[in-house]
Amino acid sequence: MRIGKQDNAYTSITKSDAASITVRGMDLASEVIGQLDFTHYFWMLVTGQAPTETQKFFANAVLCAIAEHGLVPSVAVARMTIAAAPEAFQGAVAAGLLGCGSVVLGSAETAGKFLASQIAAMERDGLSSAEAARAGVAALRANRQAIPGMGHPEHSAGDPRANRLLALAREHGVEGPHIAMLYAVRDVLPDILGRSLPINVNGAIPAVMLDVGFPLAALKGISLLARTASLIGHLQEEAERPIGFMMAGAAADRIEFSES
Amino acid sequence: MRIGKQDNAYTSITKSDAASITVRGMDLASEVIGQLDFTHYFWMLVTGQAPTETQKFFANAVLCAIAEHGLVPSVAVARMTIAAAPEAFQGAVAAGLLGCGSVVLGSAETAGKFLASQIAAMERDGLSSAEAARAGVAALRANRQAIPGMGHPEHSAGDPRANRLLALAREHGVEGPHIAMLYAVRDVLPDILGRSLPINVNGAIPAVMLDVGFPLAALKGISLLARTASLIGHLQEEAERPIGFMMAGAAADRIEFSES
Amino acid sequence: MRIGKQDNAYTSITKSDAASITVRGMDLASEVIGQLDFTHYFWMLVTGQAPTETQKFFANAVLCAIAEHGLVPSVAVARMTIAAAPEAFQGAVAAGLLGCGSVVLGSAETAGKFLASQIAAMERDGLSSAEAARAGVAALRANRQAIPGMGHPEHSAGDPRANRLLALAREHGVEGPHIAMLYAVRDVLPDILGRSLPINVNGAIPAVMLDVGFPLAALKGISLLARTASLIGHLQEEAERPIGFMMAGAAADRIEFSES
Amino acid sequence: MRIGKQDNAYTSITKSDAASITVRGMDLASEVIGQLDFTHYFWMLVTGQAPTETQKFFANAVLCAIAEHGLVPSVAVARMTIAAAPEAFQGAVAAGLLGCGSVVLGSAETAGKFLASQIAAMERDGLSSAEAARAGVAALRANRQAIPGMGHPEHSAGDPRANRLLALAREHGVEGPHIAMLYAVRDVLPDILGRSLPINVNGAIPAVMLDVGFPLAALKGISLLARTASLIGHLQEEAERPIGFMMAGAAADRIEFSES
Known part of the structure; x- marks a missing residue:
């Protein structure tokens, strides 16, 4: 079988031999275990770089923000x-994570990709952030798609997690183009939808994380890592x-039965 | 459908209303996000209690120890x-986690349950730790089962992660009955197997974590949470x-084809 | 990495080259596609042999019996x-199948292994089927385990699927030692449990399939293949x-929230 | 939690009571088990209708065509x-199915959606099939996307499974608009790509199935059900x-290690 390109095939994460394991250039036994905390190490695994204090602070903040929200679908x-x-704890965690999809x-x-694409459109087409936000939201509406990162079925007057994350971003001076675009999107909603929607946690997370330098391609990893912690808590309670x-x-x- | 007991049915992890989310008794927005780090929060989610500094130190240490080891089966x-x-990042993480089984x-x-059961046997039957270890290993051998927590295909002369975790446990004065039983098991191997095997990381992790007070029923969660971080790093590299x-x-x- | 034995490593299922694919000795394009039905092919894939008419009849019967039962946990x-x-149909099927466990x-x-082990005990120890059944049930009770293949939360007076499968086995003259042991187990329940329990579909399936020659190691495959068909129907309805x-x-x- | 619309909420697949289970209007015990084969039942579960002989013939043909192809990624x-x-057979099947994605x-x-959208474009815009095919392929190329259903890494001169399925469709007189569009796509490739590509099995399957009346929304179910049978065979061999x-x-x- 020959699928996949044959060149440029290597890994840069880990090398090991009988006596040692080196991860992202650090000796696992002497430089990582007992020296680094898990959030620091997670950032390093994903990006290849040690996080700054600010990056680690926000990684911790968003991981805590999205980990747990009660008996939501993934937990159910x-x-x-x-x-x-019950013989396969790993199967229950995997099943829960499979609900970490584009909708919840x-x-x-999804929101991170939307923000990034509207920033790209803004730069490419010389638009203001409001114009780019308006164009993006209008396109979603034309396709009858939800506005990613906006609205919440329970927290309809505002998602306390989003509000907190965005307040921390302001305090720490890390607001950048993604948070600006997030606000721009929120601000055009009344005009286009006829009503306002609050920013939800899944809007705030990508805006904050992209502004502090986390890679877009790994954004879903934030939700997955966080929710894994929560699922373990629930499976422990279930036991x-x-x-x-x-x-x-x-x-x-x-659900009733009815002939269709 | 009526499966499952009908009483004693409640959750103690999270309650929420339109304005707030309370997890393990703490307000998520004001007391968790930006206040606690993720490892602290993970411990709280699982046990319902804030970790001591020592508990958090060892949770970080074991999560870092088991997260990443190169292109192992779960990563492959x-x-x-x-x-x-490629449309389902969550599916790739879930698939990888499904290999977090009883063998690797x-x-x-598996090792944690074995240590706990031999400690229970020791107490129940008035055995020394060496006697309990010997009985446990002999029973495994009689069933042709591997000795959990012992030996490693690559690190045959000793697993540097296990050695480091156990050294930290000694330094921090947290050695308790599970680490003692782990050493007892290792020490009876030459007699029973005819050769010695080193303690591996999956022997050290449960011994350390059970001795600092992490619940046995959630032990697999350590491996799963840690490996999720690693899988995200690999999926980012794959992108x-x-x-x-x-x-x-x-x-x-x-693998060759051959008529059976 | 060197895990796994190095010899005896081959596959006997399929070989292919640029022009052809040969599965279990048959040319896929000319001898399978359009020639065999899927149940026949499934049997061949698993066992390496074409099924007899009787084997195919019962494979079809059990696959139909266990495929669908409404909004059960795996479907939910x-x-x-x-x-x-919604972007990952495969993720939803996989999540559903992860609930194909030892309990439901x-x-x-589970029931197939229990029947097989009691038949082995009977032969090894020179017991009658009633004695072997009694010993097996007593051992389960001592460990507070459920009796596999017996009882159903909804069909408490009898599982119509089990009754039908067992009637078909009688009609077709395929009753063998596993069905005999299944009846023996059912018959000792009143004495040991103080009440009778009807045979359920998960008792009848392994008894019938083992008696017609399906391998024990692939028994869970019956449940998984059948339920996959049902999940596809439900996901189509969900769309x-x-x-x-x-x-x-x-x-x-x-579920209520309550402080623990 | 209030997510999801509240009306129009019912299922039409199954109802059951203590004594009976009715699936798609048929009594499971007396009218399905022992009466219908599994492929017939699968079609009924998905569509709500009994298949015609032709529909069942092609369902069997495509299920056999895609089930097994040796040690491909999902099997690995x-x-x-x-x-x-090894404790979770269901986890191994689920992991394999998670690779049933948009690429392999x-x-x-993917191919079925592409064919359907080009047929819709043809009808909407009054194009010939060649024009619609050309527009579709050009759009994929502009986005650097693969042409779904075309080419195969091993069977580069032609996929024997696709050839067989399409020959059967011709013999049985079921060629309709989807097969016609499939041929139209293949025929415009030399002009646009500068080389021809053969139709592969994943092009032939949706074309045939859509032309005989299987629903587009359940197409991935064909691949999943078929591959489940194959995975069971491989897991049996693995045992x-x-x-x-x-x-x-x-x-x-x-894979080598290299600093990035």
């Missing part, structure tokens, strides 16, 4: 799955006090 | 999967310099 | 997952008339 | 995963003669 899925298959949880990636099957029962009971 | 799986399905990566859980399909091709080329 | 999981991540759906494998998020909402609403 | 992934986590295996869906870790080792050995 994980708890139902461990109830059915993983929508930070002590199972609710997975009850949740499945309630889900089924909610 | 994730990189092949994103090559085939997830074997910290820049793809090798997933080449790895799949090399894997296929390694 | 798949529908919630596609709602969150995948318990045909037309979404209920995934409503099911997740109902699941969450069912 | 599944075999590596079961080697690492699942590309029948007897493990190669998963060796494949992972060969994959890792193929």
Whole structure:
């Protein structure tokens, strides 16, 4: 089988031999374990560079912001799955993470791509941020797509996590083009939609992270890493006090059968 | 459908309303985001308690120890999967995590259960740790099972991550019954197997974590959370310099066809 | 990395070159496509042999029996997952299948192993089937484990799928030692549990399949292949008339928050 | 939580009570089990209708065509995963299916959407099929995207599975607009790409299936159901003669480490 290009094929993350493991240029045993915290190491694994204090601060902030929000779909899925298959903790975590998609949880990636593309359009076409935001939102509406990063079914008057992240960005002086575009998008909504929507956590996360220098291609990793921590907490609770099957029962009971 | 017990059904992790989210008793926006680091929050999510400084130190140490080890099977799986399905970053992470099983990566859980059961046997039957270790290893051998937490295909003379974690445990004075049992198991191997095996990282992790108070039922979560960080790094590299399909091709080329 | 034995490493399923693909000794293009039906081919893929008419009949019967049972946990999981991540149909199917575990759906494998081990015990120890069944059930009870293949939360007076499969086995004269052991297990329950339980579909499937010659190691494949067909039907319905998020909402609403 | 529309919420697939299960209007025990084969039932589950003989013939043909092709990436992934986590057969199948993406295996869906959109463009804009094909291919090239359904790394002179499926479609007189568009796309390639590419199996499958009336939204289900059968065969072989870790080792050995 010959699929995939044959040149330029190497990895730059890790090398190891019988006596040592070197990750991103650091000796794992002596320079990482017991020396670095996990958020620092995560940043290094993804970017190849040590984070600045500011970068680490915001990585911690966003990971904490998106990790846990109660019995949301990804958690329901994980708890139902461990109830059915208690032999495979990893399967329950994997099932939960599969719901980190473009619509919920993983929508930070969708929002990040949207912000980045509108900034690119602004620069390419000599638009103001308001013009670029307006064009982007109008295009989404024309395709009947949701505005990524805006609105929340529960926190309809404002998402406290988003507000906090954006306030921290202001305090720490890291507001850049992505946060500016996020505000521009929010500000054009009343005109185009006929109503305002608050910025949600999945709008704030990519804006903040891209402005502090995290790569766009790894944005979904933020949601996935954070939610993994939460799923472990829920699976630990499920081991002590199972609710997975009850949740499945309630889900089924909610839906009637009807001939189509 | 009525599966699952109907009483005692509640969650204690999170409550939320339109204006706020409270996790493990703390206001997410004002008391967690920007205040706690991710490892602290992870410990809290899982145990319901803030970690001590020592607990956080060892959580960071073990998460860094097990996160990354190059192009191991879980990484190969994730990189092949994103090559085939680039539309679903979450699917590639989930596929990689599904290899966090009882044999590799997830074997910290297997080893933790083994250590805990031999400690229980010791207490129940009034055995010395050496006697309990010997009985446990003999039982595994009788079933032709591997000794969890011992030996490594690459680091056959000693796993530098395990050595480092155990040295840190000694330095910080946290050695308890699980680390003692781990050493007892290692010490009976020459007699029973006819050769010594070094303690590997998946032996050291559960011993250290159980001795500092992390729950056994969530041990696999350590491996899963840590490896998620690594998979994100590899998927980011794959986006820049793809090798997933080449790895799949090399894997296929390694195996001959033969009539059975 | 050197994990895995190095000899005896070959595959006997498929070989291919630029012009042809040969699966289990048959030319895929000319001898399989358009010549064999999918159930026949499935049997061949798994066992390396063409099925007899009787084997194919029962493979079809059990695949139809276990495929679909409404909004059960695996279906709820798949529908919630596609709602969150509509870009990855494969992720929703995978999430649903992860619930094919030892407790529900995948318990045909658990039951098959139990039947096989009690038959082995019977032969090894010179027991009657009733004695072997009694010993097996007693051992499960001592470990507070459920009796695999017995009882159903909805079909408490009898599982119509199990009854039908077992009637077909009688009609077709394929009753063998596994079906006999299944009946023996059912018959000792009143004495040991103090009440009778009906045979469920996950008891009947392994008994029938093992008696017609399907391999024990692939038994979970029956549940997985069958449920995949059902999940595709549900995901198709979800595309037309979404209920995934409503099911997740109902699941969450069912559970109270309470300080532990 | 209130996400998802609240009306129009019902399922039309299955209803059940204590004594019976009714799927797509048929009594599961008396009218499906032992009466219908699995391919028939699969079609019914997805479409709500019994298949015609022709529909069933082509469903069987395409399921057999795409099920198995040796040690391809999805199979490598599944075999590596079961080697690492033998306790969860379902996890290995799920991991394999996660590679059923837009690039390989699942590309029948991509190709089907492409064919359908070019047919729609043809009808909307009054184009000939050649004009619509040319416009579609040109748009893909402008975005540097592959032409779905065309070319194969191993079968570069022609994919025997595609050739066979299309020959059967001609014989059975089921060629319709999707097969016509598939040929139109193939025929414009030399002009636009400067070389011809043969139709591959993932081009033939959607063309044939859409022309016999299978729904576009469930096309990926064909690949997933088929590959599940193959994965079960490989996992059964892995249980007897493990190669998963060796494949992972060969994959890792193929890639050098290099500072980026």
